[in-house]
Amino acid sequence: MAQEAVSAGDAQQAGxxxxxxxxxxxxxxxxxxxxxxxxxxxxxxxxxxxxxFLTGYMNVRISTTMPWPNPSEVFGLxxxxxxxxxxxxxxxxxxxxxxxxxxxxxxxxxxRRDRGRTAALMFLTAGFGALFVGMQAFEWTKLITQEGIRxxxxxxGASQFGATFFMITGFHGLxxxxxxxYLTIVAMKVLRGDYEKKGYEIVEIxxxxxxxxxxxxxxIFAFFYLW
Amino acid sequence: xxxxxxxxxxxxxxxxxxxxxxxxxxxYFTDFLPHxxxxxGLILLFMILKAGFxxxxxxxxxxxxxxxxxxILGPPIVLLVLIGLMAVEGDYTELKRLDFxxxxxxxxxxHEAEAAR
Numbered sequence: 339m340a341q342e343a344v345s346a347g348d349a350q351q352a353g354x355x356x357x358x359x360x361x362x363x364x365x366x367x368x369x370x371x372x373x374x375x376x377x378x379x380x381x382x383x384x385x386x387x388x389x390x391f392l393t394g395y396m397n398v399r400i401s402t403t404m405p406w407p408n409p410s411e412v413f414g415l416x417x418x419x420x421x422x423x424x425x426x427x428x429x430x431x432x433x434x435x436x437x438x439x440x441x442x443x444x445x446x447x448x449x450r451r452d453r454g455r456t457a458a459l460m461f462l463t464a465g466f467g468a469l470f471v472g473m474q475a476f477e478w479t480k481l482i483t484q485e486g487i488r489x490x491x492x493x494x495g496a497s498q499f500g501a502t503f504f505m506i507t508g509f510h511g512l513x514x515x516x517x518x519x520y521l522t523i524v525a526m527k528v529l530r531g532d533y534e535k536k537g538y539e540i541v542e543i544x545x546x547x548x549x550x551x552x553x554x555x556x557x558i559f560a561f562f563y564l565w
Numbered sequence: 566x567x568x569x570x571x572x573x574x575x576x577x578x579x580x581x582x583x584x585x586x587x588x589x590x591x592x593y594f595t596d597f598l599p600h601x602x603x604x605x606g607l608i609l610l611f612m613i614l615k616a617g618f619x620x621x622x623x624x625x626x627x628x629x630x631x632x633x634x635x636x637i638l639g640p641p642i643v644l645l646v647l648i649g650l651m652a653v654e655g656d657y658t659e660l661k662r663l664d665f666x667x668x669x670x671x672x673x674x675x676h677e678a679e680a681a682r
Contacts, residue, residue, distance in 0.1 A: 389644045400655030428593045439582035442623045449572045549623045560612035
């Protein structure tokens with residue numbers, strides 16, 4: 339297979355070709371599809387980025403001498419004249435958990451080669467993701483226009499609140515948006531039958547990304563909104 | 566049909582899905598508790614449970630080989646060191662600030678002069 343091709347070709351190769359050969363050779367460490375190992379490594383690097391953001395947030399929240407705005411009130415919603423704490427954020431959390439479940443099912447049906455159900459579940463997942471981004475846009479609009487919260491300051495307390503909030507939720511929202519696009523593209527290709535020969539690992543790989551986005555939200559929810 | 570890749574009974578996904586809903590609801594309700602160590606403990610508990618089930622079951626980490634598990638879950642352990650260092654650093658910065666702001670500062674006009682430069 340590729341192994342023989344590599345050793346046969348080694349002698350004649352020079353320069354850039356050797357780099358391509360080495361990176362595409364069959365030296366296998368992880369007994370999973372290449373794409374899946376790469377997705378995991380990408381997610382590992384993303385873990386470091388998000389942890390750095392959250393650690394930076396922790397540091398400025400600890401070190402500020404100004405009172406930290408109470409997220410429970412800042413993100414509360416009025417329902418019929420009654421103020422419910424963190425309502426919108428709670429709904430967003432359930433929305434993402436729901437989308438994680440539909441994604442897990444999509445992966446399962448993908449491996450069963452049930453194209454219709456796989457694509458339908460992936461579109462549904464992307465739909466929940468789009469809904470999440472929509473709710474986030476609503477949240478940002480409310481915070482910017484009504485509460486007057488800016489990255490450089492606000493009237494509720496520590497100015498670092500705005501800076502860390504927009505940075506962290508913004509970066510997460512960007513991930514969700516990218517995920518919606520990614521899932522939609524893969525779902526369309528599934529429906530078209532592009533993976534009939536290659537197999538349906540791609541659905542699991544896309545699923546890994548999506549679950550990761552949900553995973554990050556678990557930490558943001560705990561540390562930014564609840565703490 | 567022959568199973569390929571990560572194929573598990575649907576039941577387990579529905580079960581974990583349900584659990585995640587329960588944990589989400591539980592963590593939402595911690596918001597109604599007063600701010601103290603008990604509340605923070607519960608927040609961390611539900612966070613870890615949710616994160617653990619997502620990674621282990623939904624992301625199939627529980628069924629992967631050890632080589633992959635350690636390559637992915639090992640490196641983030643160093644992040645705990647960063648978090649620890651930054652927590653200590655944050656406390657120190659706050660103390661320094663409190664100390665600084667509690668003292669009478671610079672002669673009148675010094676700040677304006679600084680800002681004008």
